[in-house]
Amino acid sequence: MVRDPRRVEVVPIRHPRGCRSYVVVDPESREACVVDPLLDHLKETTEALSEQRAALRWIIETHAHGDHISGAAALRERAGGDIVTHPSAESEIATVRPDDGAELALGEQALRVHHAAGITQDALVLEAPGALFTGDTLLIGTVGLRDAPGSDPHAWYETLRRIFDEREEETVVHPGHDDMGRDMTTVKAERRGNRWLREDDRDAFLALFRADDRTPRKDADRILAANRQGLSKLPRDVEAASGFAAPTETVGEGAPARFEEPAGPKPGGQAPLLILCGALCAGGTILGWLLLPIFHALSLVAAVLLLGVGLPMIEGRRKRGTGDTPDFYYTGPSRHTGPAP
Secondary structure, eight states, rough: OOOOOOSSSSEEOOTTSSSSEEEOOTTOOOOEEEEEEEEGGGGHHHHEEEEEETEEEEOOOSOOSSSSBBOOHHHHHHHOOOEEEETOOOSSOOOOOOOOTTTEETEEEEEEEEEEOOOTTTTEEEEEEEEEEETTTTTTSSOOOOTTTOOOOHHHHHHHHHHTTTSSSTTEEEEEEEETSSOEEEHHHHHHOOOOHHHOOOOHHHHHHOOOOOOOOTTTHHHHHHHHHSSSSSGGGGGGGGSSTTTOOOEEEEEEEETOOSSSSOOTTTTTHHHHHHHHHHHHHHHHHOOTTHHHHHHHHHHHHHHHHHHHHHHHEEEETTTTSSSOOOOOOOOGGGGOO
């Protein structure tokens, strides 16, 4: 079993549509930071701090968010702490703007801040002992959606090389999003399975960038403005903006969502029939031994039905939403992130 290299405690805050926030706690001092807090998950965040008996010291914004409403301002009102952004971030609420390579004390440990221009010019990657919190700079199998001004493929290529090439393979990566339910990967896994990270050729990387036609939310500008000003509560008229447009979705006007349910019965809809078949199978076997051999035949028929129903369900779950990528483990980047190398 691989040893966990992290020397901090990490509590993920999971938005149901894929957005990820993290409560990071120093195990000795119980000082904490929160990475990319979500306004509509503020209760879960403060509860996590309370359950960890942690005092909030830092609130880290990894970049300008154009897909969800930040909870940084509201979290600071409730729990204290400084709001940390890139020096160039257009933020009216930031209180600390560290230089590249600066360290933020967390108990006796240090959190190192890496400037990570690429997806935006104000992007940060936060390094804790044994872990990286990558925001949208690097996700599991892909990279983030370009929903804020200032994306630069040349800078992004350099950022990925500079931050990730020399990292230990077992370093844990906590991404800003994952629409398949995960909140961690490793440098080793991404070097193998993430074509954006494993692409060493600059021209090929630029081709990936140009081919990425994922569309940002139509209200991205409004969300960016709200996050720049800082909201202490979620008004009704921006409630829809609190959700997350997953980076593997296409949400442009008239375009179907990337993860809409396939046509036909939904996986799991045949559960009553599956249970009935299982009951017939088990009952037929028992009665066959006790009474008549004909029940063995019934058991066989029930078993065939069970397989006929169960196997398509498993296959439907395996392919749900992506067409070819399992949603219960990661096997590589989805096809639409760009042409194959």
